[in-house]
Amino acid sequence: MLEAIDRGSADILYAERGGVILIERESRSCMISVDEISICEELPSLGNYPQYAAHQRDVAAYITQGRSFPHSLTVCQAAYLEEEPPRALEADIRPLTEEQEETVFHSYEAMDDPAYIRELISRGQMWGLFKDGLLAGFIGEHLEGSMGLLEVLPEHRGRGYGYALESFLIGRTLARGSIPFCQVVTGNRPSLALQRKLGMAISKGKTYWLFN
Incomplete structure (x- = not known):
């Protein structure tokens, strides 16, 4: 808020x-x-x-x-409160284009709205990590400003790409003078572990999202 x-x-x-x-x-x-x-x-x-x-x-x-409300989520907030971004891993990260829309939509199971993916890409609010010219993972910035839509394709997991993507977006957000933040669905232990590894502060309270 x-x-x-x-x-x-x-x-x-x-x-x-x-x-x-x-x-x-x-x-x-x-x-x-x-x-x-x-x-x-x-x-x-x-x-x-x-x-x-x-x-x-x-x-x-x-x-x-x-x-x-057809959909609802209970989440905790995570915010990066440091002045300097976490050390980023070297990776080929660049804005996504309409060429990747279908791959993103079919890879991110939590999203059932292709129009939303299309809008974020058109606004320049989604980035992909490419390995040997192929999309290996992606991350986005939601319309309200939170980081999200983080996904590493199955064949590329375990290589630190999730960390690389989020540290990239943290740095980008800090550079424009904003506080990087995201929301983690209750019970998503891998995501919580990643946020802590990145140095994010985790809220004790919950936020309840309701979607029409």
Whole structure:
């Protein structure tokens, strides 16, 4: 939420002692962190957004009342709070093009929206690691600014390519004056291990994503 405000992509609906509610314009995400549900009840403008990020479990429960959300995720936040990026492994990393759209879509099982992949690639927000001219892995920056969509193709795993891709994006994010951050699905131990290896700070609290 702070990064959305810093980037100038946040429309703030509420900001008082009891919490903050904002709309992140690029992704049309409603992000909520409040101490009392009554704050949400007083804001009919919460509307019907494509996705919600609730930082309290009871807020997530409130949002789902009377609504149907086909997809939901419980995640922890990870942020890189150091001034210098982690030491990057040498690798051929460059922006993806439409030539890689199908490979990315079919390789990343957690994503079922090819239009979203296409949009990120067209915006220059996805990068691939190439080995001998072939795509070995990829990473992206979601519309709201988080790092994600990290995948190493099966035949290239175990070679440090995931570390190389994320350290690359951490460095790129720091260079533009932003804080690199990502979200890890609860129970994804390999991803958590990678974030710790990279020096990311892991939140104790959870965030609850709800997708229309």
